[in-house]
Amino acid sequence: MENVLRFYKEHGPMTEITNMKDMVRDIPKDVATIVIYVQNIFIHQHWSKAYGLELSEERKREPFIRSFGEKLQFLQSVGQGTCPLVPLGPRPNEQKMISICRDFSVAAVALCREAGIPARARCGFANYFEKGKYIDHWVLEYWNEERKKWVMVDAQLDNLQQEHLKIPFDPMNVGEDFFFTGPRAWQMCREGKENPELFGIFDWWGYIYLNCNLILDANSLLKMPMQPWDMWDGYKSLPMEKWHEKDYKLMDELASLALHVDDSLEDLIHFVQQNDKIKVPEDLGKITNSLE
Template sequence: MDYTRQTRFSDPRQHAALFDPLPADPDGIGAVVRNLAVHYRASGIDFPPDRLTEIDSRWVDRILGADRKRFATPLAEPRPPEQRVVGCCRDFALLTVAALRHKGVPARSRIGFADYIVPGDHLDHVITEFWDGSRWIATDTEVDVPDVRLAPGGLRTAAQVWTDHRSGVVDVETFGVGGDPELRGAWFVRNYVIYELAHRRGDELLLWDLWGDMGREPPADPALIDEIADLLQSADAGDKAAERKLADRYADDLRLHPGDQIRCVSPRGVVSDVDLRVST
Protein backbone atom coordinates (compact mmCIF):
# COMPACT_ATOMS: atom_id res chain seq x y z
CA MET A 1 0.00 0.00 0.00
CA ASP A 2 1.27 3.48 -0.90
CA TYR A 3 1.12 5.47 2.35
CA THR A 4 1.98 8.72 0.57
CA ARG A 5 -1.47 8.68 -1.07
CA GLN A 6 -4.47 10.10 0.71
CA THR A 7 -7.34 7.75 1.52
CA ARG A 8 -11.00 8.66 1.31
CA PHE A 9 -10.81 9.56 5.02
CA SER A 10 -7.48 11.46 5.10
CA ASP A 11 -8.06 13.42 1.89
CA PRO A 12 -8.41 17.17 2.66
CA ARG A 13 -10.11 17.67 -0.72
CA GLN A 14 -11.04 21.33 -1.19
CA HIS A 15 -9.00 22.32 1.88
CA ALA A 16 -5.71 20.81 0.67
CA ALA A 17 -4.05 24.20 0.22
CA LEU A 18 -4.30 24.76 3.98
CA PHE A 19 -1.51 22.19 4.37
CA ASP A 20 0.85 23.97 1.95
CA PRO A 21 2.41 26.38 4.53
CA LEU A 22 2.93 23.62 7.13
CA PRO A 23 6.44 22.29 7.79
CA ALA A 24 7.26 18.87 6.38
CA ASP A 25 8.41 17.44 9.69
CA PRO A 26 6.14 15.58 12.16
CA ASP A 27 7.05 17.80 15.13
CA GLY A 28 6.07 20.97 13.29
CA ILE A 29 2.90 19.40 11.95
CA GLY A 30 2.07 18.12 15.43
CA ALA A 31 2.21 21.63 16.88
CA VAL A 32 -0.27 22.80 14.25
CA VAL A 33 -2.57 19.84 14.85
CA ARG A 34 -2.64 20.56 18.61
CA ASN A 35 -3.65 24.11 17.74
CA LEU A 36 -6.43 22.83 15.50
CA ALA A 37 -8.04 20.00 17.52
CA VAL A 38 -9.17 19.47 21.13
CA HIS A 39 -10.09 16.22 22.87
CA TYR A 40 -13.77 16.02 23.73
CA ARG A 41 -13.09 14.49 27.19
CA ALA A 42 -9.44 15.01 28.12
CA SER A 43 -9.64 18.79 27.63
CA GLY A 44 -12.01 19.16 30.57
CA ILE A 45 -14.12 21.57 28.51
CA ASP A 46 -17.90 21.11 28.68
CA PHE A 47 -18.84 21.40 25.02
CA PRO A 48 -22.49 22.04 24.10
CA PRO A 49 -24.34 19.38 22.05
CA ASP A 50 -23.94 21.22 18.75
CA ARG A 51 -20.16 21.27 19.16
CA LEU A 52 -20.01 17.63 20.21
CA THR A 53 -21.34 16.64 16.80
CA GLU A 54 -17.81 17.39 15.55
CA ILE A 55 -16.49 14.19 17.16
CA ASP A 56 -18.27 12.19 14.47
CA SER A 57 -16.35 13.83 11.60
CA ARG A 58 -14.83 10.82 9.86
CA TRP A 59 -13.26 12.72 7.00
CA VAL A 60 -10.38 15.19 7.25
CA ASP A 61 -12.11 17.58 4.89
CA ARG A 62 -15.02 17.79 7.35
CA ILE A 63 -12.66 18.41 10.26
CA LEU A 64 -10.98 21.21 8.34
CA GLY A 65 -14.38 22.50 7.26
CA ALA A 66 -15.43 22.80 10.91
CA ASP A 67 -12.34 24.90 11.55
CA ARG A 68 -13.08 27.06 8.50
CA LYS A 69 -16.53 27.91 9.91
CA ARG A 70 -14.82 29.70 12.81
CA PHE A 71 -11.50 30.84 11.36
CA ALA A 72 -10.30 32.30 8.09
CA THR A 73 -6.67 32.35 9.25
CA PRO A 74 -3.91 29.79 8.50
CA LEU A 75 -4.00 26.60 10.55
CA ALA A 76 -0.92 27.65 12.52
CA GLU A 77 -2.54 30.87 13.76
CA PRO A 78 -3.55 30.41 17.43
CA ARG A 79 -7.03 29.15 18.24
CA PRO A 80 -8.36 29.20 21.81
CA PRO A 81 -8.94 25.64 23.07
CA GLU A 82 -12.70 26.05 23.30
CA GLN A 83 -12.82 27.01 19.60
CA ARG A 84 -10.72 24.15 18.28
CA VAL A 85 -12.37 21.27 16.42
CA VAL A 86 -13.71 18.75 18.94
CA GLY A 87 -12.37 15.24 18.42
CA CYS A 88 -10.25 12.51 19.96
CA CYS A 89 -6.86 10.82 19.53
CA ARG A 90 -7.92 9.38 16.19
CA ASP A 91 -8.45 12.88 14.81
CA PHE A 92 -5.08 14.18 16.01
CA ALA A 93 -3.45 11.18 14.35
CA LEU A 94 -5.40 11.38 11.10
CA LEU A 95 -4.80 15.11 10.70
CA THR A 96 -1.09 14.45 11.17
CA VAL A 97 -1.19 11.58 8.69
CA ALA A 98 -3.04 13.73 6.15
CA ALA A 99 -0.56 16.60 6.45
CA LEU A 100 2.45 14.27 6.16
CA ARG A 101 1.00 12.57 3.10
CA HIS A 102 0.34 16.00 1.60
CA LYS A 103 4.08 16.65 1.99
CA GLY A 104 4.95 13.33 0.33
CA VAL A 105 5.92 11.58 3.58
CA PRO A 106 4.57 8.01 3.96
CA ALA A 107 2.36 7.97 7.06
CA ARG A 108 -0.34 5.85 8.67
CA SER A 109 -2.32 5.68 11.91
CA ARG A 110 -1.60 3.02 14.53
CA ILE A 111 -4.13 1.73 17.04
CA GLY A 112 -3.59 0.17 20.42
CA PHE A 113 -3.28 0.93 24.11
CA ALA A 114 -0.94 3.52 25.62
CA ASP A 115 0.99 2.78 28.80
CA TYR A 116 2.36 6.32 29.13
CA ILE A 117 -0.75 8.50 29.54
CA VAL A 118 -2.13 7.31 32.89
CA PRO A 119 0.33 5.38 35.08
CA GLY A 120 -0.85 1.83 35.73
CA ASP A 121 -3.55 1.89 33.06
CA HIS A 122 -3.59 0.92 29.39
CA LEU A 123 -5.74 3.45 27.54
CA ASP A 124 -7.09 3.00 24.05
CA HIS A 125 -5.19 5.33 21.78
CA VAL A 126 -4.31 6.21 18.18
CA ILE A 127 -0.98 7.66 17.11
CA THR A 128 0.89 8.41 13.89
CA GLU A 129 3.64 6.38 12.26
CA PHE A 130 5.79 7.80 9.46
CA TRP A 131 8.56 6.44 7.25
CA ASP A 132 11.84 8.36 7.61
CA GLY A 133 13.45 6.72 4.58
CA SER A 134 14.77 3.69 6.41
CA ARG A 135 12.28 2.76 9.15
CA TRP A 136 8.84 3.47 10.58
CA ILE A 137 8.83 5.92 13.51
CA ALA A 138 5.83 6.31 15.81
CA THR A 139 4.91 9.72 17.19
CA ASP A 140 2.04 10.96 19.35
CA THR A 141 1.10 14.44 18.23
CA GLU A 142 -1.82 14.73 20.65
CA VAL A 143 0.24 14.56 23.85
CA ASP A 144 3.49 15.56 22.10
CA VAL A 145 5.57 12.41 22.51
CA PRO A 146 7.90 12.37 19.47
CA ASP A 147 9.24 8.80 19.67
CA VAL A 148 6.83 6.11 20.87
CA ARG A 149 7.85 2.47 21.05
CA LEU A 150 5.22 0.00 19.83
CA ALA A 151 5.80 -2.15 22.89
CA PRO A 152 5.07 -2.25 26.64
CA GLY A 153 5.81 1.14 28.12
CA GLY A 154 4.79 2.84 24.89
CA LEU A 155 1.86 1.95 22.66
CA ARG A 156 0.99 -1.74 22.68
CA THR A 157 -0.72 -2.43 19.39
CA ALA A 158 -4.15 -4.04 19.59
CA ALA A 159 -2.66 -7.14 17.93
CA GLN A 160 0.02 -7.40 20.62
CA VAL A 161 -2.54 -7.07 23.41
CA TRP A 162 -4.85 -9.67 21.87
CA THR A 163 -2.03 -12.18 21.51
CA ASP A 164 -0.85 -11.57 25.07
CA HIS A 165 -4.43 -11.93 26.31
CA ARG A 166 -4.86 -15.24 24.51
CA SER A 167 -1.56 -16.43 26.00
CA GLY A 168 -2.59 -15.36 29.50
CA VAL A 169 0.25 -12.84 29.74
CA VAL A 170 -1.93 -9.78 30.47
CA ASP A 171 -5.19 -9.01 32.27
CA VAL A 172 -7.33 -7.92 29.35
CA GLU A 173 -9.72 -6.09 31.69
CA THR A 174 -7.01 -3.45 32.23
CA PHE A 175 -7.12 -2.42 28.55
CA GLY A 176 -9.82 0.02 27.41
CA VAL A 177 -11.29 3.48 27.82
CA GLY A 178 -10.12 5.33 30.90
CA GLY A 179 -12.76 5.85 33.55
CA ASP A 180 -15.31 3.53 31.95
CA PRO A 181 -15.30 -0.06 33.28
CA GLU A 182 -17.83 -1.07 30.60
CA LEU A 183 -15.51 -0.21 27.71
CA ARG A 184 -12.68 -2.68 28.22
CA GLY A 185 -11.93 -6.36 28.09
CA ALA A 186 -11.68 -9.07 25.42
CA TRP A 187 -14.54 -7.85 23.22
CA PHE A 188 -13.09 -4.34 23.25
CA VAL A 189 -9.58 -5.47 22.27
CA ARG A 190 -11.09 -7.71 19.55
CA ASN A 191 -12.76 -4.64 18.04
CA TYR A 192 -9.47 -2.75 18.17
CA VAL A 193 -7.64 -5.51 16.29
CA ILE A 194 -10.16 -5.00 13.49
CA TYR A 195 -9.69 -1.22 13.72
CA GLU A 196 -5.92 -1.73 13.55
CA LEU A 197 -6.29 -3.73 10.34
CA ALA A 198 -8.78 -1.26 8.85
CA HIS A 199 -6.53 1.73 9.50
CA ARG A 200 -3.56 -0.15 8.06
CA ARG A 201 -5.57 -0.75 4.89
CA GLY A 202 -6.68 2.88 4.59
CA ASP A 203 -10.11 2.78 6.24
CA GLU A 204 -9.31 5.14 9.11
CA LEU A 205 -12.72 5.02 10.72
CA LEU A 206 -13.90 6.35 14.07
CA LEU A 207 -13.32 4.34 17.23
CA TRP A 208 -17.09 4.04 17.68
CA ASP A 209 -17.89 2.90 14.13
CA LEU A 210 -18.98 -0.75 14.03
CA TRP A 211 -19.17 -3.31 11.24
CA GLY A 212 -18.57 -6.96 10.48
CA ASP A 213 -17.39 -9.05 13.43
CA MET A 214 -17.44 -6.15 15.89
CA GLY A 215 -19.70 -5.92 18.93
CA ARG A 216 -19.86 -6.10 22.72
CA GLU A 217 -20.23 -9.86 22.87
CA PRO A 218 -17.28 -12.26 23.17
CA PRO A 219 -15.77 -13.01 19.75
CA ALA A 220 -17.81 -15.56 17.84
CA ASP A 221 -14.65 -16.79 16.15
CA PRO A 222 -11.54 -16.08 18.27
CA ALA A 223 -9.44 -17.97 15.72
CA LEU A 224 -10.13 -15.23 13.16
CA ILE A 225 -8.76 -12.56 15.50
CA ASP A 226 -5.85 -14.83 16.43
CA GLU A 227 -4.95 -15.07 12.75
CA ILE A 228 -5.26 -11.34 12.06
CA ALA A 229 -3.29 -10.40 15.18
CA ASP A 230 -0.51 -12.78 14.19
CA LEU A 231 -0.41 -11.43 10.63
CA LEU A 232 -0.35 -7.82 11.86
CA GLN A 233 2.64 -8.51 14.09
CA SER A 234 4.44 -10.43 11.35
CA ALA A 235 3.83 -7.57 8.92
CA ASP A 236 5.22 -5.12 11.48
CA ALA A 237 8.34 -7.27 11.63
CA GLY A 238 8.80 -6.86 7.88
CA ASP A 239 7.14 -10.02 6.59
CA LYS A 240 5.93 -9.02 3.13
CA ALA A 241 3.98 -12.26 2.68
CA ALA A 242 2.03 -11.47 5.86
CA GLU A 243 1.33 -7.97 4.53
CA ARG A 244 -0.05 -9.40 1.30
CA LYS A 245 -2.17 -11.92 3.15
CA LEU A 246 -3.58 -9.17 5.36
CA ALA A 247 -4.57 -7.23 2.25
CA ASP A 248 -6.28 -10.30 0.77
CA ARG A 249 -8.06 -11.25 4.00
CA TYR A 250 -9.27 -7.69 4.48
CA ALA A 251 -10.58 -7.41 0.93
CA ASP A 252 -12.36 -10.76 0.95
CA ASP A 253 -13.81 -11.14 4.46
CA LEU A 254 -16.94 -9.14 5.33
CA ARG A 255 -16.24 -9.74 9.02
CA LEU A 256 -13.16 -7.54 8.69
CA HIS A 257 -13.82 -4.70 6.28
CA PRO A 258 -16.66 -2.16 6.29
CA GLY A 259 -19.19 -2.28 3.51
CA ASP A 260 -21.12 0.72 2.27
CA GLN A 261 -23.06 0.97 5.55
CA ILE A 262 -21.72 1.03 9.11
CA ARG A 263 -23.27 1.65 12.53
CA CYS A 264 -21.97 4.64 14.52
CA VAL A 265 -22.39 4.41 18.30
CA SER A 266 -21.24 7.90 19.22
CA PRO A 267 -20.08 8.84 22.74
CA ARG A 268 -22.47 11.78 22.51
CA GLY A 269 -25.32 9.28 22.93
CA VAL A 270 -26.47 9.03 19.32
CA VAL A 271 -26.64 5.77 17.35
CA SER A 272 -26.92 6.08 13.59
CA ASP A 273 -26.38 4.20 10.34
CA VAL A 274 -23.83 5.85 8.08
CA ASP A 275 -23.43 5.52 4.32
CA LEU A 276 -19.67 5.63 3.67
CA ARG A 277 -20.27 6.44 0.02
CA VAL A 278 -21.32 9.95 1.08
CA SER A 279 -18.14 11.62 2.32
CA THR A 280 -18.87 15.31 1.95
Protein backbone atom coordinates in the same frame (compact mmCIF):
# COMPACT_ATOMS: atom_id res chain seq x y z
CA MET B 1 9.58 -2.22 1.43
CA GLU B 2 9.51 0.31 -1.39
CA ASN B 3 5.94 -0.68 -2.30
CA VAL B 4 4.87 -0.49 1.34
CA LEU B 5 6.26 3.03 1.73
CA ARG B 6 4.64 4.11 -1.52
CA PHE B 7 1.30 2.74 -0.27
CA TYR B 8 1.49 4.72 2.97
CA LYS B 9 2.61 7.89 1.23
CA GLU B 10 -0.66 8.00 -0.68
CA HIS B 11 -3.95 9.19 0.81
CA GLY B 12 -6.92 7.02 1.69
CA PRO B 13 -10.58 8.05 2.07
CA MET B 14 -10.10 9.34 5.63
CA THR B 15 -7.05 11.52 4.88
CA GLU B 16 -7.54 12.73 1.33
CA ILE B 17 -8.02 16.47 0.91
CA THR B 18 -9.90 17.53 -2.19
CA ASN B 19 -11.77 20.81 -1.79
CA MET B 20 -9.65 22.33 0.99
CA LYS B 21 -6.18 22.25 -0.56
CA ASP B 22 -5.55 25.90 0.27
CA MET B 23 -5.71 25.07 3.98
CA VAL B 24 -2.85 22.58 3.74
CA ARG B 25 -0.46 24.25 1.36
CA ASP B 26 3.25 24.42 2.20
CA ILE B 27 3.20 21.66 4.81
CA PRO B 28 6.86 21.18 5.80
CA LYS B 29 8.48 17.77 5.66
CA ASP B 30 8.99 17.87 9.42
CA VAL B 31 6.89 15.73 11.72
CA ALA B 32 7.49 17.88 14.82
CA THR B 33 6.05 20.90 13.00
CA ILE B 34 3.14 18.84 11.71
CA VAL B 35 2.29 17.86 15.30
CA ILE B 36 2.24 21.55 16.25
CA TYR B 37 -0.20 22.22 13.41
CA VAL B 38 -2.48 19.41 14.57
CA GLN B 39 -2.45 20.59 18.18
CA ASN B 40 -3.29 24.08 16.94
CA ILE B 41 -6.62 22.97 15.42
CA PHE B 42 -7.79 20.21 17.82
CA ILE B 43 -8.56 19.92 21.50
CA HIS B 44 -9.39 16.58 23.08
CA GLN B 45 -12.97 16.19 24.26
CA HIS B 46 -12.07 14.54 27.56
CA TRP B 47 -9.35 17.07 28.36
CA SER B 48 -11.49 20.12 27.58
CA LYS B 49 -11.97 21.21 31.21
CA ALA B 50 -8.21 21.25 31.71
CA TYR B 51 -8.09 23.90 28.98
CA GLY B 52 -10.89 25.93 30.56
CA LEU B 53 -13.69 24.78 28.26
CA GLU B 54 -17.21 23.70 29.17
CA LEU B 55 -18.66 21.84 26.19
CA SER B 56 -22.24 22.17 25.05
CA GLU B 57 -24.04 19.11 23.75
CA GLU B 58 -23.63 20.49 20.25
CA ARG B 59 -19.86 20.79 20.64
CA LYS B 60 -19.66 17.23 21.95
CA ARG B 61 -20.88 16.09 18.55
CA GLU B 62 -17.89 17.52 16.70
CA PRO B 63 -15.81 14.31 17.08
CA PHE B 64 -18.50 12.45 15.10
CA ILE B 65 -17.20 14.16 11.93
CA ARG B 66 -15.16 11.31 10.51
CA SER B 67 -12.71 12.25 7.73
CA PHE B 68 -10.01 14.90 7.85
CA GLY B 69 -11.45 16.54 4.74
CA GLU B 70 -14.83 16.86 6.46
CA LYS B 71 -13.13 18.33 9.52
CA LEU B 72 -11.48 20.98 7.37
CA GLN B 73 -14.87 21.79 5.88
CA PHE B 74 -16.28 22.14 9.40
CA LEU B 75 -13.48 24.50 10.41
CA GLN B 76 -14.24 26.61 7.38
CA SER B 77 -17.97 26.63 8.16
CA VAL B 78 -17.35 28.06 11.65
CA GLY B 79 -14.96 30.69 10.36
CA GLN B 80 -11.69 28.94 11.22
CA GLY B 81 -10.79 27.82 7.72
CA THR B 82 -10.16 31.11 5.98
CA CYS B 83 -6.40 30.71 6.22
CA PRO B 84 -4.00 27.75 5.97
CA LEU B 85 -3.36 25.46 8.92
CA VAL B 86 0.12 26.94 9.10
CA PRO B 87 -0.27 28.89 12.35
CA LEU B 88 0.54 32.56 12.62
CA GLY B 89 0.29 31.98 16.36
CA PRO B 90 -1.50 29.77 18.87
CA ARG B 91 -5.19 29.42 18.13
CA PRO B 92 -7.43 30.18 21.16
CA ASN B 93 -8.70 26.96 22.74
CA GLU B 94 -12.34 27.90 22.20
CA GLN B 95 -11.65 28.10 18.45
CA LYS B 96 -10.20 24.60 18.23
CA MET B 97 -12.29 21.68 17.01
CA ILE B 98 -13.37 19.16 19.64
CA SER B 99 -11.80 15.81 18.85
CA ILE B 100 -10.51 12.49 20.22
CA CYS B 101 -7.10 10.81 20.02
CA ARG B 102 -7.99 9.13 16.74
CA ASP B 103 -8.49 12.54 15.14
CA PHE B 104 -5.07 13.85 16.17
CA SER B 105 -3.47 10.76 14.63
CA VAL B 106 -5.50 10.79 11.40
CA ALA B 107 -4.87 14.51 10.89
CA ALA B 108 -1.16 14.01 11.47
CA VAL B 109 -1.16 11.17 8.94
CA ALA B 110 -2.96 13.36 6.41
CA LEU B 111 -0.44 16.19 6.78
CA CYS B 112 2.51 13.78 6.66
CA ARG B 113 1.21 12.37 3.39
CA GLU B 114 0.69 15.90 2.06
CA ALA B 115 4.37 16.49 2.84
CA GLY B 116 5.42 13.25 1.14
CA ILE B 117 6.12 11.31 4.35
CA PRO B 118 4.83 7.71 4.53
CA ALA B 119 2.51 7.52 7.54
CA ARG B 120 -0.31 5.47 9.06
CA ALA B 121 -2.61 5.79 12.06
CA ARG B 122 -2.29 3.05 14.68
CA CYS B 123 -5.06 2.02 17.06
CA GLY B 124 -4.20 0.27 20.29
CA PHE B 125 -3.59 0.90 23.97
CA ALA B 126 -1.34 3.21 25.98
CA ASN B 127 -0.12 2.51 29.51
CA TYR B 128 0.64 6.13 30.41
CA PHE B 129 -2.88 7.41 31.12
CA GLU B 130 -3.73 5.21 34.08
CA LYS B 131 -1.21 3.26 36.12
CA GLY B 132 -1.45 -0.48 35.69
CA LYS B 133 -3.94 -0.29 32.80
CA TYR B 134 -3.83 -0.17 29.02
CA ILE B 135 -6.14 2.59 27.85
CA ASP B 136 -7.68 2.83 24.37
CA HIS B 137 -5.59 5.22 22.28
CA TRP B 138 -4.29 6.11 18.80
CA VAL B 139 -0.88 7.30 17.64
CA LEU B 140 0.79 8.39 14.43
CA GLU B 141 3.37 6.05 12.91
CA TYR B 142 5.64 7.59 10.27
CA TRP B 143 8.61 6.34 8.30
CA ASN B 144 11.84 7.93 9.51
CA GLU B 145 14.00 7.83 6.40
CA GLU B 146 17.18 8.69 8.26
CA ARG B 147 16.73 5.84 10.75
CA LYS B 148 15.09 3.52 8.20
CA LYS B 149 12.31 2.55 10.59
CA TRP B 150 8.77 3.35 11.64
CA VAL B 151 8.52 5.75 14.57
CA MET B 152 5.43 6.20 16.73
CA VAL B 153 4.37 9.72 17.74
CA ASP B 154 1.64 10.77 20.15
CA ALA B 155 0.32 13.88 18.42
CA GLN B 156 -2.16 14.53 21.25
CA LEU B 157 0.36 15.02 24.06
CA ASP B 158 0.99 18.75 24.28
CA ASN B 159 2.89 20.36 27.14
CA LEU B 160 -0.15 20.51 29.43
CA GLN B 161 -0.87 16.80 29.09
CA GLN B 162 2.77 15.82 29.33
CA GLU B 163 3.12 17.67 32.62
CA HIS B 164 -0.17 16.38 34.04
CA LEU B 165 0.60 12.76 33.15
CA LYS B 166 4.31 13.02 33.99
CA ILE B 167 5.17 11.44 30.65
CA PRO B 168 8.55 9.64 30.96
CA PHE B 169 9.35 9.62 27.22
CA ASP B 170 9.54 11.90 24.21
CA PRO B 171 6.08 11.96 22.54
CA MET B 172 7.91 12.24 19.22
CA ASN B 173 9.29 8.76 19.80
CA VAL B 174 6.83 6.59 21.74
CA GLY B 175 8.51 3.27 22.42
CA GLU B 176 6.92 -0.17 22.44
CA ASP B 177 7.07 -0.16 26.24
CA PHE B 178 4.37 2.52 26.28
CA PHE B 179 2.06 1.91 23.31
CA PHE B 180 0.68 -1.44 22.21
CA THR B 181 -1.02 -1.74 18.84
CA GLY B 182 -4.34 -3.58 18.69
CA PRO B 183 -2.79 -6.70 17.07
CA ARG B 184 0.04 -6.82 19.60
CA ALA B 185 -2.32 -6.40 22.56
CA TRP B 186 -4.61 -9.14 21.22
CA GLN B 187 -1.69 -11.53 20.80
CA MET B 188 -0.29 -10.73 24.25
CA CYS B 189 -3.58 -11.66 25.88
CA ARG B 190 -4.20 -14.73 23.73
CA GLU B 191 -0.75 -16.02 24.68
CA GLY B 192 -1.46 -15.44 28.38
CA LYS B 193 1.21 -12.76 28.74
CA GLU B 194 -1.24 -10.13 30.00
CA ASN B 195 -4.68 -9.91 31.59
CA PRO B 196 -7.28 -8.88 28.97
CA GLU B 197 -9.35 -7.15 31.66
CA LEU B 198 -6.64 -4.48 31.89
CA PHE B 199 -7.33 -3.33 28.31
CA GLY B 200 -10.14 -0.90 27.53
CA ILE B 201 -11.64 2.42 28.55
CA PHE B 202 -14.50 3.74 30.70
CA ASP B 203 -17.00 0.85 31.11
CA TRP B 204 -15.59 -1.39 28.36
CA TRP B 205 -12.80 -3.82 29.17
CA GLY B 206 -11.44 -7.16 28.09
CA TYR B 207 -11.70 -9.03 24.82
CA ILE B 208 -14.64 -6.94 23.65
CA TYR B 209 -12.29 -3.94 23.45
CA LEU B 210 -9.27 -5.91 22.33
CA ASN B 211 -11.40 -7.12 19.42
CA CYS B 212 -12.54 -3.56 18.68
CA ASN B 213 -9.03 -2.17 18.46
CA LEU B 214 -7.66 -5.14 16.54
CA ILE B 215 -10.30 -4.58 13.84
CA LEU B 216 -9.80 -0.81 13.88
CA ASP B 217 -6.04 -1.12 13.56
CA ALA B 218 -6.24 -3.72 10.78
CA ASN B 219 -8.57 -1.50 8.76
CA SER B 220 -6.42 1.54 9.52
CA LEU B 221 -3.44 -0.32 8.05
CA LEU B 222 -5.58 -0.51 4.91
CA LYS B 223 -6.00 3.29 5.18
CA MET B 224 -9.52 3.18 6.65
CA PRO B 225 -9.07 4.48 10.23
CA MET B 226 -12.57 4.46 11.65
CA GLN B 227 -13.95 5.81 14.91
CA PRO B 228 -14.34 3.64 18.04
CA TRP B 229 -18.12 4.02 18.05
CA ASP B 230 -18.45 3.07 14.36
CA MET B 231 -20.36 -0.21 14.16
CA TRP B 232 -21.06 -2.46 11.19
CA ASP B 233 -22.26 -6.03 10.67
CA GLY B 234 -19.66 -8.59 11.63
CA TYR B 235 -17.07 -8.91 14.38
CA LYS B 236 -17.17 -5.22 15.25
CA SER B 237 -20.71 -5.68 16.56
CA LEU B 238 -21.00 -9.43 17.24
CA PRO B 239 -21.35 -10.01 21.03
CA MET B 240 -18.40 -11.99 22.36
CA GLU B 241 -20.72 -14.53 24.01
CA LYS B 242 -21.73 -15.63 20.52
CA TRP B 243 -18.14 -16.30 19.46
CA HIS B 244 -16.74 -19.80 18.92
CA GLU B 245 -13.12 -20.94 18.91
CA LYS B 246 -12.99 -20.53 15.13
CA ASP B 247 -13.81 -16.85 15.56
CA TYR B 248 -10.91 -16.35 17.97
CA LYS B 249 -8.58 -18.21 15.62
CA LEU B 250 -9.66 -16.00 12.74
CA MET B 251 -8.75 -12.96 14.81
CA ASP B 252 -5.45 -14.61 15.75
CA GLU B 253 -4.65 -14.81 12.04
CA LEU B 254 -5.69 -11.20 11.50
CA ALA B 255 -3.45 -10.11 14.39
CA SER B 256 -0.49 -12.05 13.00
CA LEU B 257 -0.86 -10.51 9.54
CA ALA B 258 -1.20 -7.01 10.98
CA LEU B 259 1.84 -7.49 13.21
CA HIS B 260 3.90 -8.34 10.14
CA VAL B 261 2.25 -5.84 7.80
CA ASP B 262 5.50 -4.67 6.23
CA ASP B 263 6.21 -8.22 5.08
CA SER B 264 2.63 -9.22 4.35
CA LEU B 265 0.76 -6.08 3.25
CA GLU B 266 -0.80 -7.79 0.23
CA ASP B 267 -1.80 -10.78 2.37
CA LEU B 268 -3.40 -8.48 4.95
CA ILE B 269 -5.28 -6.57 2.27
CA HIS B 270 -6.56 -9.82 0.74
CA PHE B 271 -7.51 -11.28 4.13
CA VAL B 272 -9.52 -8.23 5.18
CA GLN B 273 -11.10 -7.56 1.81
CA GLN B 274 -12.29 -11.16 1.55
CA ASN B 275 -13.95 -11.06 4.97
CA ASP B 276 -17.08 -8.92 5.15
CA LYS B 277 -17.21 -9.46 8.92
CA ILE B 278 -13.95 -7.56 9.32
CA LYS B 279 -13.64 -4.95 6.59
CA VAL B 280 -15.24 -1.53 6.67
CA PRO B 281 -18.33 -1.51 4.41
CA GLU B 282 -17.79 0.21 1.08
CA ASP B 283 -21.09 1.97 1.71
CA LEU B 284 -20.32 4.06 4.80
CA GLY B 285 -24.05 4.66 5.13
CA LYS B 286 -24.27 1.15 6.58
CA ILE B 287 -22.19 2.22 9.60
CA THR B 288 -24.04 3.15 12.76
CA ASN B 289 -22.95 5.22 15.75
CA SER B 290 -23.13 3.11 18.92
CA LEU B 291 -23.25 6.26 21.08
CA GLU B 292 -26.51 7.51 19.56
